[in-house]
Amino acid sequence: MADIHVLLVTGEYPPMAGGVGDYTERLAAWLAREGVESTILAPVGQREQVIGFGKWGWPAARKVADIATRVGANVVHIQYQAGAFDMHPSANLLPCLLRDKFPTLTTFHDLRPPYLFPKAGVLRRFAILRMARASTRVVVTNPFDAATLAGREIDTVEIPIGPNLPPPDLDLPVDRDTVAFFGLPSRAKGIIELIEAIGLIDPVRRPRLMMIGDMGTASANNDLVPLAEIEQLAADLIVRVDRTGYLPAQQASNALARSGVVALPFQHGASLRSGSLLAALQSGRPVVTTEPHAPTSLNDVGRMPQLQIIPRNNIGRLSDALEVVLAAEDGVGPLPWPYGWPSIAAAHASLYASVIEGWERRER
Template sequence: FQTAAYGMSPFIHFAPDLLRPYPVVTTFHDLRFPYLFPKAGALRSWIVRRLARASAAAIVTNDEDYAALAAHQIEATIIPIGSNIDPTGSQARPRGDSEFVIGFFGLINTSKGLDLLLESVRSLIDQGVPVKLWMIGAVAGSSDSTNLDYAKKIDAIIDRLALRPHLLQTKFLDDAGVAMYLRAADVVALPFRDGASLRRGSLMAALNCGTAIVTTAPAQPIAALDNAVLFCEPTAESLTAALHTLYADPERRIRLREAAKRAAHQFDWGQIAERTIAVFERARESQPTKESMR
């Protein structure tokens, strides 16, 4: 479940009630809200919590959402998402040996911090670093009308900072194409404004491809990312310092790549499936049978 899905209809939140006595298990990709009915205020969070409470079981993908539901006495199970980007068999994209390639992957929206990365790239270039920025599959997201405005802002920043000669923008790519670019980048930079989270598909893809990752520190510690990424603060200055550190230390980039590969094993789809089935079984066993309801 995601709030921007199902045509953003409020009626999906009442599915557990409509389908009783059959148990409904809801997996929440996240608990965030699209740009929908901005004047609805607290009603938006209430209706999402109502779906979680009415479900026979709730699954969340990250610690932040687990804590948010627990604060309202709603039980949930944490099962992280995996990545659809499979690096197996993919070849790294050819690139210049003298370039320091920074990859950015994902939809363009304000929360991704792409404007911070552009400022950092300009700073690195001014310091003499031979940067090439790959914007991999970077197109504006469609679930929020403000994304198009942000994409226009990004274009303006690129021109203001004279970054066109240092930029490669791929538009949409299939999974194999994404893996090809991610594997070839020296570093993947994901400066989320709200901090790294296991709900971020772009982060999971970068881990799965075994890349050296620079991302912003999470709101609360994520054990799965310990020593697997290099954290920075959500500022251009902090991001620049982290990227320059990895530019100057190829051995550290290698260590981060190996750590990312190890971390990715925790998000194997086979394990995710087994844990999800276990939740389904518990939900089924906890529901009254038709015979017991007679």
């Protein structure tokens, strides 16, 4: 394989909180094992091989090609999620800005459109499609997004995401009186429903809720639940809530492995877009989540013995499931091979090599 140097462009990166940043960090680490050099272009550049661009916008977008040239990259890979780029449309035009300069891949972590201006619904959707069509190759993380883009006659490569944490240490003690929630506390992730469900459990048996990870900052560009709202609801329902705050990745993984159960009751159903879900399944603890819209969209992950799937937005069923799982014997299985980082990194390295070869052939 020829030398590969990829510039990974992301709207968030540790120490910033967010799943896309965690994913990008782990992708870069595993790519190194495949012999792929990477430089990360992110809002904050506090580490070796990470270049900071500050606030994302047009000035930052116009600098990407120059930065790629300066670091010696031969492929650019955008990790796209509208919220991570502050909903700014300049991210969607990056493949156009780079089209004649570098082969450019875009991984769509979701297909949420950017914000343009009020009542710009059609144009916002067009921005996503334009980004996909201008990219040299498009990567999606799940069958649903692949089908959505196929309906627009856009070819994609499906490479699943992996857990956004390393595996936990072995033989950790388990606290069966703890329900763990991992990741940013968004409304879509079901944090409100989870507190309400715990509040339905008899006070004698009621577990505590352990919120693992950074709380983030609620704003108009996200659906994070403010800490004050969480604390008020928990106080009203007499639910004990403990928060770890930001933890290094290994400590966060160990915190999941010590919990009685991990609960991620997504309002819109579980999805393979979620690195938090995969990290929970990797932890060796039972996981309660909500049914996806398409029964087959979880692929073989949906058949893992530690996964308990309940109806969406049903607080009573969620409460019952937590009680049952906390009292049951554990049955766990390993993550299927495609969702492990060795497989994910190898798929990326192969794709980069193919794209670079095609680009160089075109340039001759």
